[in-house]
Amino acid sequence: MSQVLSNFVRALRAQDVRVSISESVDAGRVAELVGFADRQVLKDSLSQVLAKTDEEKFAFNDCFDQFFAFEQFERSKAANDQEGSEDTQSSEDENADGQDGEDAQDGEGEAGGGGGQPGEARSASDDGPSSGGTGSDGDPTGEQDEEALADRDLTALLESGDTVELQGQLAAAGREVGADRIRLFTQRGLFTRRIMEAMGLDGLNATIDGEQRSGTPQGEARAERLRVMRDDFRLDVRDYVERQLELYTANAGRQLREEVLSKIKISNVDRRDFKLMQSLVRKMAKRLISLNSRRKKKARRGQLDVRRTIRQNIEFDGLMFDIAWKRTKVDRPKVVAICDVSGSVAQYATFLLMFLYSLTEVLPKVRAFAFSNQMGEVTDLFAEEKIENAIKKALSLHGGGSTDYGRSFEDFESMALDDIDHRTTVLVLGDARSNFGDPRADILDKIHDRARRVIWLNPEGKSLWNTGDSEMRKLSPHCDKAVACSSLNDLERVVSEILRTAV
Amino acid sequence: MTEPRAEITKIQDGFAQSGYICNEHIATAIFLAQNLEKPILVEGPPGVGKTELAKATAEFLDLPLIRLQCYEGLDEAKALYEWKYGKQLLYTQVLKEKLGDLMEGANGLKESMDRLHDFDDTFFSEEFLEPRALLKSLWSEHGSVLLIDEIDKSDDEFEAFLLELLSEYQITVPELGTIKAKSSPIVFLTSNNTREIGDALKRRCLHLYIPFPDADLETKIITARVPEVEEGLRKQLVGFVQSLRELELKKVPAVSETIDWARTLILLHARELDTELVRNTLNVLLKFQDDIDNVDSELNALTTAAVAAAE
Numbered sequence: 035m036s037q038v039l040s041n042f043v044r045a046l047r048a049q050d051v052r053v054s055i056s057e058s059v060d061a062g063r064v065a066e067l068v069g070f071a072d073r074q075v076l077k078d079s080l081s082q083v084l085a086k087t088d089e090e091k092f093a094f095n096d097c098f099d100q101f102f103a104f105e106q107f108e109r110s111k112a113a114n115d116q117e118g119s120e121d122t123q124s125s126e127d128e129n130a131d132g133q134d135g136e137d138a139q140d141g142e143g144e145a146g147g148g149g150g151q152p153g154e155a156r157s158a159s160d161d162g163p164s165s166g167g168t169g170s171d172g173d174p175t176g177e178q179d180e181e182a183l184a185d186r187d188l189t190a191l192l193e194s195g196d197t198v199e200l201q202g203q204l205a206a207a208g209r210e211v212g213a214d215r216i217r218l219f220t221q222r223g224l225f226t227r228r229i230m231e232a233m234g235l236d237g238l239n240a241t242i243d244g245e246q247r248s249g250t251p252q253g254e255a256r257a258e259r260l261r262v263m264r265d266d267f268r269l270d271v272r273d274y275v276e277r278q279l280e281l282y283t284a285n286a287g288r289q290l291r292e293e294v295l296s297k298i299k300i301s302n303v304d305r306r307d308f309k310l311m312q313s314l315v316r317k318m319a320k321r322l323i324s325l326n327s328r329r330k331k332k333a334r335r336g337q338l339d340v341r342r343t344i345r346q347n348i349e350f351d352g353l354m355f356d357i358a359w360k361r362t363k364v365d366r367p368k369v370v371a372i373c374d375v376s377g378s379v380a381q382y383a384t385f386l387l388m389f390l391y392s393l394t395e396v397l398p399k400v401r402a403f404a405f406s407n408q409m410g411e412v413t414d415l416f417a418e419e420k421i422e423n424a425i426k427k428a429l430s431l432h433g434g435g436s437t438d439y440g441r442s443f444e445d446f447e448s449m450a451l452d453d454i455d456h457r458t459t460v461l462v463l464g465d466a467r468s469n470f471g472d473p474r475a476d477i478l479d480k481i482h483d484r485a486r487r488v489i490w491l492n493p494e495g496k497s498l499w500n501t502g503d504s505e506m507r508k509l510s511p512h513c514d515k516a517v518a519c520s521s522l523n524d525l526e527r528v529v530s531e532i533l534r535t536a537v
Numbered sequence: 538m539t540e541p542r543a544e545i546t547k548i549q550d551g552f553a554q555s556g557y558i559c560n561e562h563i564a565t566a567i568f569l570a571q572n573l574e575k576p577i578l579v580e581g582p583p584g585v586g587k588t589e590l591a592k593a594t595a596e597f598l599d600l601p602l603i604r605l606q607c608y609e610g611l612d613e614a615k616a617l618y619e620w621k622y623g624k625q626l627l628y629t630q631v632l633k634e635k636l637g638d639l640m641e642g643a644n645g646l647k648e649s650m651d652r653l654h655d656f657d658d659t660f661f662s663e664e665f666l667e668p669r670a671l672l673k674s675l676w677s678e679h680g681s682v683l684l685i686d687e688i689d690k691s692d693d694e695f696e697a698f699l700l701e702l703l704s705e706y707q708i709t710v711p712e713l714g715t716i717k718a719k720s721s722p723i724v725f726l727t728s729n730n731t732r733e734i735g736d737a738l739k740r741r742c743l744h745l746y747i748p749f750p751d752a753d754l755e756t757k758i759i760t761a762r763v764p765e766v767e768e769g770l771r772k773q774l775v776g777f778v779q780s781l782r783e784l785e786l787k788k789v790p791a792v793s794e795t796i797d798w799a800r801t802l803i804l805l806h807a808r809e810l811d812t813e814l815v816r817n818t819l820n821v822l823l824k825f826q827d828d829i830d831n832v833d834s835e836l837n838a839l840t841t842a843a844v845a846a847a848e
Contacts, residue, residue: 068569079565
């Protein structure tokens with residue numbers, strides 16, 4: 035696949051479009067089939083191969099326009115008006131795309147033949163001479179030749195005013211110095227300079243100096259002209275570099291922060307990152323949903339599957355001794371989640387609730403409870419309100435007080451114990467700090483007896499358990515599992531485990 | 538190689554002849570599917586002509602259309618093949634009768650078994666295979682258009698089962714081995730997005746999203762489908778439907794409903810829209826009483842706007 039396409043795929047990935055290897059291979063085949071000549075057809079075709087959801091199509095359209103943009107070229111073209119009456123925008127685009135396609139092939143050829151290229155001394159001109167440079171890395175005369183060639187190129191190019199060629203060479207030089215690897219805003223100057231050098235800036239400067247020193251009026255005039263052109267061109271290059279920066283790093287910052295946030299302890303998350311965190315939780319929930327959204331099949335218990343029975347027994351001469359039953363699918367279990375929203379876990383509470391909310395979306399039968407010193411059910415609240423409001427309300431209704439596990443478990447016993455059966459998974463989210471009150475481990479034991487599983491998720495690390503007023507020692511024996519769960523990654527791991535074993 | 542643009546225009550024109558008006562985007566998808574031999578996953582709101590597209594393609598390429606409607610609980614016995622149990626039972630009866638002749642003069646159990654093994658066994662063979670939609674399309678000599686309709690209604694298992702068919706154009710029958718397509722069919726999968734389609738499936742397909750048509754395209758569609766409608770009325774009714782789609786409705790009118798409405802108006806000999814006419818025929822466009830009630834108050838404004846815009 036050509037360099038241009040693989041760069042384009044990388045740009046797409048930076049825009050959060052998921053492109054698999056096989057899809058990028060398809061893109062290569064598509065490009066081969068339709069060519070780069072017709073912009074609209076290429077765009078339509080690639081979008082069908084690469085972008086496979088609504089949002090991705092949207093991102094694709096933006097990215098395509100940006101990636102295959104040639105405004106500079108169009109601008110100078112308009113100024114020069116060389117094409118005269120060539121009126122349509124599309125014809126310009128066509129030229130531009132075609133140019134790019136050729137460059138792509140050039141780029142590939144170099145990569146295949148050259149191996150280690152001597153940085154600046156490559157100039158991918160479209161015609162013959164460039165082939166001489168590929169193999170002659172160590173040869174000083176070769177390099178000399180090439181540099182001379184490059185010098186002539188930039189000077190001549192600027193003077194000729196051939197913008198198409200100039201753009202092509204700019205793109206080629208950009209590829210060569212790896213402008214697509216630009217990551218930081220501060221690297222712009224560096225890359226601009228590198229690209230200029232790769233295109234033969236030194237030679238141009240030498241020419242300007244030479245003409246200046248020649249003393250003749252024509253020489254000085256030419257030097258002046260060249261200097262202006264050089265400065266203009268530098269602006270163009272800078273534009274190009276900035277576009278690259280935007281293209282490849284549009285989402286990089288966000289991606290990096292998301293990655294960090296999913297690993298960091300929830301208590302250490304900055305206030306200003308809450309929004310991002312929220313979307314992250316939602317993303318996680320969405321992933322869990324899509325992994326687990328298999329719909330339950332209506333099970334018919336104890337019915338003979340006549341078709342399968344006949345089919346299975348046909349090899350026994352139609353004697354029905356291997357009987358097949360219509361299978362009963364095991365239903366998804368119920369989940370009862372109890373969430374501590376008291377002051378000691380204030381930082382976590384928001385996220386725990388957020389997570390609980392997402393859980394109600396993933397699993398069909400979730401009852402959610404929140405407590406600090408009294409317990410209340412928030413299932414209906416979650417069902418009715420949007421996530422932001424639901425959490426706010428849950429916190430104001432049940433949060434803020436000092437924790438009393440004993441009292442809360444008592445409330446829970448009266449409210450929901452009857453509802454717990456052998457299919458129920460009970461999830462407790464809390465730090466087990468009960469302000470030295472009796473945590474009523476006996477109630478948890480009762481719950482444990484009835485429920486299929488009791489899982490305790492503690493936001494504190496294991497080393498902090500049982501210190502101070504933490505009652506994990508008394509409570510954890512009545513849990514099937516008690517785990518520390520302090521970051522989003524932990525949370526996701528635990529939940530996916532629940533879901534997996536829940537099927 | 539022929540010029541892709543020309544090919545695409547040809548497809549577009551071909552479709553237009555069979556009464557299916559489409560934009561370039563859709564025609565490009567057909568072009569790619571033909572050349573890359575990849576299935577197309579068509580998504581979009583209900584009633585934009587996803588199923589029609591498959592029909593039009595079949596007509597355009599002059600290939601048989603084989604349609605498989607998906608629903609919850611669809612399994613391979615209904616989609617792919619089934620053994621002809623009755624015939625198989627008869628076959629074993631016949632076999633039993635012939636067995637005596639075969640075993641005649643055999644010495645000992647070993648020789649009998651050897652003879653039995655030599656005997657040509659056709660119990661599991663293509664003759665006893667009852668092909669269903671998918672197998673039929675693989676078996677068709679000159680290719681076919683296979684429409685797997687509303688894939689989102691089927692179960693995940695079925696989706697996984699389709700993967701082999703979609704990427705290799707082959708299917709595996711455990712008793713027989715792998716059956717390859719005689720010539721690759723053109724496959725359409727349609728989805729209304731009632732559930733998210735798996736990534737594995739998406740990866741194997743081209744993805745075509747058909748949105749509601751813009752006013753221009755819809756006018757062309759009406760022209761092709763209901764040629765009796767006069768130009769003025771056509772513009773008015775398309776304009777009205779387009780503005781209706783902007784509103785917050787439970788179910789926005791689809792293209793098929795625009796066509797129905799156009800036919801209704803012809804039936805009523807309407808020459809131009811007015812509020813009363815629209816109110817009386819609104820149930821052709823909107824299928825929820827809530828929607829009709831909601832629109833009712835704005836009906837006058839919408840109608841006048843549509844009439845004014847058509848001027």
